[in-house]
Amino acid sequence: MSATQLAALARTTEPQSMLRRFLALDAVVTGANALAYLALPGPLGRLLGVGPGLLTALGAFLLAFAAGVGWLATRTRPAALPVRAVVELNLAWAALSFVALVAWLTPTMAGAVWGVLQAITVSGFALLQYGSLKVRQDTSV
Numbered sequence: 001m002s003a004t005q006l007a008a009l010a011r012t013t014e015p016q017s018m019l020r021r022f023l024a025l026d027a028v029v030t031g032a033n034a035l036a037y038l039a040l041p042g043p044l045g046r047l048l049g050v051g052p053g054l055l056t057a058l059g060a061f062l063l064a065f066a067a068g069v070g071w072l073a074t075r076t077r078p079a080a081l082p083v084r085a086v087v088e089l090n091l092a093w094a095a096l097s098f099v100a101l102v103a104w105l106t107p108t109m110a111g112a113v114w115g116v117l118q119a120i121t122v123s124g125f126a127l128l129q130y131g132s133l134k135v136r137q138d139t140s141v
Helices: 003-010 015-039 041-048 053-072 080-104 108-137
Strands: none
Touching: 003 053, 015 053, 015 080, 015 108, 041 053, 041 080, 041 108, 080 108
């Protein structure tokens, strides 16, 4: 993805703002997902074909991750190393989502679709964050 495309998505050409906006978006979406898992593990578990205990554990992990990403988004200039860690964790989450669908879980149709959509979304966040970090590094040289 080009710097121009990233700027259009972020609605800014300022590299710091671009990166911070994509981190904030990740934090908001991940936090909403976490709260849903924590608040409704039974009904969501039945809908998705996943145990409520697993959803509660995932919700707790996602809430902590969202808080960390949200904090990082509030930094004036988010440090490259933590941003790379967020990118790598997002990519790992996406990969594990696909592996879990194939190897571990027996989700409902809704759960399978949700798992794939979630993996694609998280991969998208990783790509946007990585691209924004690269644009920032390229413009600061």
